[in-house]
Each structure stands twice: as C-alpha cells, then as structure tokens.
Amino acid sequence: MAGVHGLAAAGLVVLLLAAVAPAFAVDYTVGDTSGWSSGVDYDTWAKSKTFSVGDSLVFQYSMMHTVAEVSSADYSACSASNSIQSYSDQNTKIALTKPGTRYFICGTSGHCSGGMKLAVTVSAAAATTPTPAASSSARPVR
Ligand SMILES: [Cu+2]
Secondary structure (H helix, E strand, O other): OHHHHHHHHHHHHHHHHHHHOHHHOOEEEOOHHHOOOOOOOHHHHHHOOOEEEOEEEEEEOOOOOOEEEEOHHHHHHOOOOOOOEEEOOOEEEEEOOOOEEEEEEOOOOOOOOOOOEEEEEEEOOOOOOOOOOOOHHHOOOO
C-alpha cells in the first residue's frame, strides 16, 4: 500500500531531521493554543519554558495584532514606535540566535498595556550535548 509506505517514509524523514537538528532546537508557539492574542498571560507562559539559543518563537495571530520587537524601555512603556523589528504577517517565526532577553509587544493601540507583551530570556545553548560516557582523559584540549 502506497499510503503505508508514505507514512513510513515520513517517519524516517522526521527521525533524520531530529538527528541532524542542532541540540534539540525547539519552536515555541507563543501562548500555545491561545496564540498571540489579548487576554493571555505571557509572563506565566514564558516562565513555564526554557529558551535556548537555536530555539524559535512562533507568533500566530489575527489581523488585529502585530508583533513588534522592542527595547527593554519600550517594553516597559508599551511603545512600538521605535521597534527594532515589526511583523504583521500573522505567522511570524523569530529565531533566538543569541543569549539575552528579548522583548515583544503587540503594536495595536491598547493591546500591550492590556497584557500583550512578552519578554523571553534566552540562555546559551549547550554547544556540545553532554555525553556521560565520554572519557575525560580523551577530551581534546583547545
Ligand atoms: Cu494585539
């Protein structure tokens, strides 16, 4: 059956991709099933996750909303007028490429002050996945 073979092939591709992907990079859908929307507590959402370099944030939202990456000060002030980058394509994937804190707000008037704001702290990726079986004496010195 072609269908069965197709499924097996798809499964194999997933396995291969998982093996090749650097250090378990994760795509986090902001707000999970709620998406990027009004009435979601993004503080609590972010605290439930651990973000590392190599992971991505995926913002899914309706036309009512935007995503603006802003400075810490603008995050506090809910000001999107000096945004570092802003998006309105309703499905925005943002790669977390370096350690530090990044700030995102909705640019629609009143939404940020209503809670549509997200700060994520990105930690350095474990560049080499720890292999407990590795012998310390054999470790290459650089
Ligand atoms: Cu909004």
